[in-house]
Amino acid sequence: MFNHLIVRAIVPITIAVTGFVVFGCLLLYSFIKADMIDEAVLHVDSLAETVVKSTRYAMLEGDRESLANIVDNVGTLVEVGQIRIYDEAGEVRFSGFDQAAETITTTIEIDAWSKQIMQADSPQRTDTHHNVTNTDGLIAVSIPILNEISCSTAACHFHAEEEPLLGFLSIGISREPLEKTLALLRSRMIIFSLMVLFLTIGGVAALLQMNLFLPIQHLAWCAEQAAGGVPVKDLPKADRKLGQLEKDFRLLIQQRDQAWQEQKSVDILLRKADHGSDRNSRNRNRDAGHQAAATTGSGQNPQA
Amino acid sequence: MPDIKPLRLQVQARIRKLELLSSSGLWILALFTALSIGAYRKFAFLPTLNDAIRSLLGSGPPVNFINWALVLYAFSAIIMVLTQMTGSKRPRGALSHFGYLSVFYTFYHFSDGLTENFWAVFTIGMTILSLQSYHVWNYYKEKVREEEEILAELNKLAEE
Numbered sequence: 001m002f003n004h005l006i007v008r009a010i011v012p013i014t015i016a017v018t019g020f021v022v023f024g025c026l027l028l029y030s031f032i033k034a035d036m037i038d039e040a041v042l043h044v045d046s047l048a049e050t051v052v053k054s055t056r057y058a059m060l061e062g063d064r065e066s067l068a069n070i071v072d073n074v075g076t077l078v079e080v081g082q083i084r085i086y087d088e089a090g091e092v093r094f095s096g097f098d099q100a101a102e103t104i105t106t107t108i109e110i111d112a113w114s115k116q117i118m119q120a121d122s123p124q125r126t127d128t129h130h131n132v133t134n135t136d137g138l139i140a141v142s143i144p145i146l147n148e149i150s151c152s153t154a155a156c157h158f159h160a161e162e163e164p165l166l167g168f169l170s171i172g173i174s175r176e177p178l179e180k181t182l183a184l185l186r187s188r189m190i191i192f193s194l195m196v197l198f199l200t201i202g203g204v205a206a207l208l209q210m211n212l213f214l215p216i217q218h219l220a221w222c223a224e225q226a227a228g229g230v231p232v233k234d235l236p237k238a239d240r241k242l243g244q245l246e247k248d249f250r251l252l253i254q255q256r257d258q259a260w261q262e263q264k265s266v267d268i269l270l271r272k273a274d275h276g277s278d279r280n281s282r283n284r285n286r287d288a289g290h291q292a293a294a295t296t297g298s299g300q301n302p303q304a
Numbered sequence: 305m306p307d308i309k310p311l312r313l314q315v316q317a318r319i320r321k322l323e324l325l326s327s328s329g330l331w332i333l334a335l336f337t338a339l340s341i342g343a344y345r346k347f348a349f350l351p352t353l354n355d356a357i358r359s360l361l362g363s364g365p366p367v368n369f370i371n372w373a374l375v376l377y378a379f380s381a382i383i384m385v386l387t388q389m390t391g392s393k394r395p396r397g398a399l400s401h402f403g404y405l406s407v408f409y410t411f412y413h414f415s416d417g418l419t420e421n422f423w424a425v426f427t428i429g430m431t432i433l434s435l436q437s438y439h440v441w442n443y444y445k446e447k448v449r450e451e452e453e454i455l456a457e458l459n460k461l462a463e464e
Contacts, residue, residue: 008442012389012435016382019431023378026424027371033420034367 006213010205017200025189033182037132037139040178044141045128047074048171051083052143055169059145071096074171081138082172085145088165131172138172145169215241219249231257308458315455319448326444329437332398336405336433340426343409343418364415371421374408378428385435395440398433405429 051074058066067085075083075096083096129142145166218239225235232253238246342349353361381401388395408425412418 012386012438015431015434015438016386019427019434020378020382023424023428023431026427027375027421030371030420030424 005216006205006208009208009212010201013204014201017204018197021193021196021200025193029182029186029189032185036178036181040139040173040175041130041132041141044130044139044171044173045143047080047173048141048143048169051171052145052169055085068094079173079177080171081136081174082140082170084170085167086170087167093167136172137175139175139178140170140172142168142170211241215239215246219246223249226253226256308462312455312458312462315451315458319451319455322444322448322451326441326448329395329398329433329440332402333430333433333437336402336429339402339406339409340422340429343413343425344422346418347413361414364411367412367415367417367421370408370411370415370417371424374421374425374428377404377408378432381428381432382435385432385439389435389439389442392443392446395436395443398436398440401429401432401436405432 051070055067055070058064058070071083071085071094074080080096084092085094087093128144131138131140131142145168147166218236219242222235226232232250235250235253238250240246381404384397387393405425405428409418412421412425
């Protein structure tokens with residue numbers, strides 16, 4: 001019964017605490033992951049902006065060699081996984097990596113996407129695009145290289161004035177450091193959740209055991225003893241944790257003991273009274289026998 | 305002495321009904337598990353909404369808002385179920401919890417946040433519905449015990 005009581009008290013607490021802690025951790029992980037991806041996107045945006053600013057003069061001058069050098073040098077950064085400059089037709093003009101070394105599928109995917117973006121009727125032509133769900137393990141940004149007055153009027157080369165877009169820069173940083181940090185965060189969260197769970201459930205169970213179940217078990221054992229006839233003075237010392245219940249229980253046993261005592265006294269008195277009345281009746285019978293013998297004379301049976 | 309056979313039959317019927325009700329929480333849990341499997345597969349078994357309906361519905365709420373709504377819902381639902389348990393009140397609202405959880409799955413699906421938040425909804429759904437079904441099971445088992453006591457008394461009367 002008490003095991004059942006303990007189970008009934010602990011099970012809902014265990015379910016509620018475990019569920020809420022795991023749910024909280026999952027949601028917290030999701031929040032932190034979103035924040036870290038936002039941070040990585042900001043970083044890649046800033047990197048792309050830096051590249052665009054640093055290539056601006058080389059582009060104006062039409063200095064392809066300097067442009068290729070800048071792109072190559074940025075490509076040597078450890079975190080940079082991809083850097084490309086596309087022209088207005090969506091074709092790769094400069095790449096920080098050897099195109100043969102890049103995976104074919106990625107190249108095909110990006111080229112198809114870039115051509116689609118660079119179509120004249122595409123509404124997203126002049127927008128900045130982020131791609132964080134790439135299967136190639138990169139967080140990438142593509143920023144448009146817009147036509148400016150100085151571009152269309154430059155002496156060295158020119159672009160048509162009505163063409164708003166000259167190409168775009170695509171740069172991607174590796175997701176690996178982010179994934180490593182998230183994996184570390186996951187393992188720490190699992191350890192933390194397990195600690196919280198053990199402490200909460202263990203703490204609640206210990207408190208319930210100490211303050212409720214043990215006093216109840218003690219009272220139940222006393223009740224069993226009392227039912228077996230043990231008087232109140234022979235019962236173990238009272239536990240004060242159950243308060244009035246324990247006092248009332250002992251009062252009941254005390255009243256029962258008193259009732260037994262009174263019953264015993266009454267029984268003894270009754271027995272004495274019975275014993276006395278028996279003796280009296282025997283005496284009376286003897287006296288009656290003597291009287292009869294006296295009237296009938298000696299040697300005669302008074303019953304006859 | 306009146307005939308107690310119909311009374312016994314009534315009590316037996318009540319016991320059967322209560323035993324059936326005591327397992328109703330498990331049915332809701334099974335239903336939620338089935339829904340979760342569907343959500344895990346991004347509701348691929350359902351027909352896709354056409355563009356007209358999609359534009360009529362508008363864009364889904366931001367995932368962040370849904371997350372906060374889920375936290376609020378989870379907290380209040382657990383408190384509600386625990387309150388019902390401590391008050392030994394008749395268990396109610398299992399189906400409405402199922403409804404709320406389905407709505408969360410739907411909102412995440414339309415806001416493209418289901419992949420990221422699937423396990424959060426699944427965990428809290430299992431927690432709330434497990435608590436609810438535990439309460440349902442306890443409550444109706446207690447009622448069954450009461451009815452069984454009545455039946456035992458009636459059997460004694462019948463033997464006399």
